Amino acid sequence: MSAVQRIRAVARAEAAVLRRNRWLAVATLIMVVFAVALSLAGSAPTGTLGVDMLTVSVASMTTLAVYLIPLLALLISFDAVAGEADRGALGLLLSYPASRAEILLGKAVAHVAALSVACVVGFGVAGGLAVALGGAGADSLWALARLMGTSVLLGAVFVGLGYVLSSLAGSSAAAAGLSAALWLVFVVLYDLALLAAVVLDGDGGFTRSAFPWVMTANPADAFRLWNIAGSDTVAVAAGMTGAADALPRWAAPASLILWPSVAFWLARAAFRRVEP
Amino acid sequence: MTPLLCHDVFKRRSGTAVLDAVSLAVAPGARVALLGHNGAGKSTLIKAVLGLTGIDGGTIAVCGDAPGSGPARRAVAYLPEAVAFQGALTGREVLALFAGLAGERRADLGALLDRVGLAAAADRRIATYSKGMRQRLGLAQVLLGRPRLALLDEPTSGLDPVSRHDLYAIIDDLAAAGTAVLIASHALTELEARTDRIAILRQGRMVADDTLDALARAAGLPIVLRVRAAETGAADRIAAETGGARINGTSIEIRCAAEGKMRALHRLSGLGPAVADIDIAPPGLEDLYRHFSGGMS
Ligand SMILES: Nc1ncnc2c1ncn2[C@@H]1O[C@H](COP(=O)(O)OP(=O)(O)O)[C@@H](O)[C@H]1O
Ligand SMILES: [Mg+2]
16 A cells, blocks of 8 residues: 555645646647647548548648657656656665656656656547547547557557666767667657568568568557557558558557566566665 | 764775775764864765765664664755755755755744744845855755754855854754764864864874864864063063063063973063063864864865
């Protein structure tokens, strides 16, 4: 019981910080602005594909989320350990009867909750707008809900990875640099490297058997695959039916559901090695 | 159970010993000043007691428990050197965080903030606090839940004299309620001297651990008698009689060991009305500290 109390104490303080320094408001605003802009911009070809506007909107927002959510998650988390160390407050925090896992969990609760608010509000407003302008069906509403849910999972992954870097970096500045590098690797370079491998391999063994699995192992790609393969209409709208078909349906969800635990486990291991 | 027992503690950092055979005991209600120059190993010793850093030899027991263990963490309170709190939070919010971590659900935060003089600033952001106010907030979290052992690392550095006295008044109360208090400091001031015992670290070695009086005796530093002669002519005679040195027209300074003090006074009283006044100055704190901690700075 007291572990819960300690986690709640940390979460409450972190949540107050996020509210007070406007992080929550700014992140939510960013999500709303980008989501609305993208779903309106993507609405032009609706008629030709024969799908409702919300479907197109979700496909556009999925592409946006792959870039934006890891970025916001890293921005919120990179300072979690390094910042305390820089302030000289880490030793004090660790002198209390709270385990390192409890401290990280408390921070994660607040950070993931803040990201969830930003995602749900941002996608909700844009989705609502799409529904008002172009209608929606049960399938596309379900796709919107899945986008929100998977966004929270994707955010949790990168919050955890941000803690790993924050623990390893030793200073806030170094943690910020490492976070930028991590974002680049997961969101941009990984896909580029895969693309290069596929081009070099032609129609060889890698392209046919290994490629889809290697792709799903990246949480950002798993997020994309889950959202797109999960709905035929979204896949049509995104023009991305082929890649998803090669995998069993559970692969992408399994990857995205496992990743937050993996990231958190790594974060705990890294934090344990920090000597204040 | 003794709140703090360190025996033969040894710690190496990148090849050199930063703690070398350090032994220290702090009893309930005792206030011990841990003195030493910067880099002497004070913070390292405190971190070792908290279990934040490991040791390479010897033993440390906090109320009989291993450093960093659950029971040990519940028994200690810590005020880090130069701590800064999250500036976006208010003093009350930070204290609520620590109360939650300590499992002190019923702690009266308002009363604690009042005790350290932060009642008026309790709901202001910490970013607006002065250095002294932050230090007070740090002290408020030390007072949470009646710790058995309080470890204060340079609690008065950067504080004005009034704040220092306030801080020591709170420390005295804490000790009076039975908490063992260890105060690290890089100087020996009147406030540290008012502690019950003084332990001095010098390059990782404990070179002194005793009461101020005993340390003064052990150091054998001279007592200075300042004598004022009744008239100019008498000054030279007094200096000659007592082996002192004339420092201006009518003043003579006599340096003698503590044991020689009475003999010097007898001789002075024998000089009758030639002596107008006598002032006895025991060795200064500065002299004493310098003697044990080994020159420099
Ligand atoms: N994190 C660290 N890594 C390596 N050396 C350190 C570290 N912290 C302190 N030291 C070294 O250990 C010695 C003791 O430092 P410290 O305990 O901070 O001294 P004090 O608190 O008495 O000023 C110094 O020589 C210092 O350079
Ligand atoms: Mg120090």
